[in-house]
Amino acid sequence: MNLFLGRGCNESCAFCYAGDYFQGAPRVARGSVLDHIRTYAGLVAQAPPLPQWSDTLDELAMTLFSSRSVNLLGGEPTIHPDFVRIVETIHENALGPIVFTNASKPERIAAVADKLWSITVNGHFADRAPALPFDIRRIFANLPVRPGEDVVEMLRKIEGAGIRGVFLAFATPVGGADPHVFTPDDLAEMQRVHQAALDFCTDHGIHLGYDCSFPLCVDERVRQTQCTSVPVMDEAGNITICGGEYAREEGKRHVSTFASLDEIHRTTHGLIEGLRALPSRFAVCNACPEFNQRCHGMCLAYRVKPGEVAAR
Numbered sequence: 001m002n003l004f005l006g007r008g009c010n011e012s013c014a015f016c017y018a019g020d021y022f023q024g025a026p027r028v029a030r031g032s033v034l035d036h037i038r039t040y041a042g043l044v045a046q047a048p049p050l051p052q053w054s055d056t057l058d059e060l061a062m063t064l065f066s067s068r069s070v071n072l073l074g075g076e077p078t079i080h081p082d083f084v085r086i087v088e089t090i091h092e093n094a095l096g097p098i099v100f101t102n103a104s105k106p107e108r109i110a111a112v113a114d115k116l117w118s119i120t121v122n123g124h125f126a127d128r129a130p131a132l133p134f135d136i137r138r139i140f141a142n143l144p145v146r147p148g149e150d151v152v153e154m155l156r157k158i159e160g161a162g163i164r165g166v167f168l169a170f171a172t173p174v175g176g177a178d179p180h181v182f183t184p185d186d187l188a189e190m191q192r193v194h195q196a197a198l199d200f201c202t203d204h205g206i207h208l209g210y211d212c213s214f215p216l217c218v219d220e221r222v223r224q225t226q227c228t229s230v231p232v233m234d235e236a237g238n239i240t241i242c243g244g245e246y247a248r249e250e251g252k253r254h255v256s257t258f259a260s261l262d263e264i265h266r267t268t269h270g271l272i273e274g275l276r277a278l279p280s281r282f283a284v285c286n287a288c289p290e291f292n293q294r295c296h297g298m299c300l301a302y303r304v305k306p307g308e309v310a311a312r
């Protein structure tokens with residue numbers, strides 16, 4: 001599960017997908033998220049044996065497989081006033097906390113380092129990773145890339161920090177201040193960026209993985225879990241889907257209204273299927289035989305909502 005934690009950040013990255021979303025998000029009472037975590041943990045505890053890792057698992061099984069992990073996202077989760085209590089509550093309820101961070105608060109990480117499964121650092125701040133009181137072998141980098149950026153320079157920073165696993169991501173148009181996000185017009189440039197990243201990681205012994213925003217038209221050999229299908233919970237306890245929460249506010253349901261973990265996943269999968277029935281903002285995607293097959297359309301946030309007119 002992804003837990004959107006916090007309503008702000010101590011950095012102002014132009015590529016940030018969450019900037020606009022968190023500006024208008026409502027405030028919630030401090031500490032209430034702890035009860036919502038316990039409710040979710042109860043559903044996990046009552047579930048039948050969860051699927052094990054396998055390349056043959058379908059999308060629903062893959063998201064069930066990941067149900068015991070709780071990815072703390074932001075904003076910047078470590079600046080949340082209850083960050084330590086939240087990690088402790090996740091751990092106490094037999095779930096695995098994973099923090100996605102800009103690594104600016106090593107003292108907050110130190111307070112819960114023995115309870116974290118792993119840490120994923122924003123690759124643009126990879127030079128901060130060695131200061132984190134955590135085994136560098138369990139620190140990974142998520143690297144958002146935009147057209148024209150020097151991906152090799154960024155990978156050198158990641159390598160210099162001692163990080164050996166990188167997840168490549170492309171900017172999506174959900175939020176942030178940068179008007180130039182990845183579109184099909186940038187395909188040739190992003191193929192160049194990917195090849196440069198692949199060559200560097202191969203030559204330097206770095207594992208190169210892929211974020212769900214990585215589209216197949218850049219490289220059809222790429223295989224990944226479609227993390228848009230992983231349920232998202234906000235601080236108020238509302239469950240929705242990654243990418244889709246920006247387009248389907250009416251699809252949210254409180255965690256307390258679900259009778260089982262399976263019901264959560266079938267509900268969120270249904271939301272995804274509804275969004276996938278909508279056309280892409282880009283005609284070239286709609287014409288692609290892989291659209292809504294192996295490719296989920298670069299990101300569900302690129303869908304044309306009912307009543308809207310496609311931008312191109």
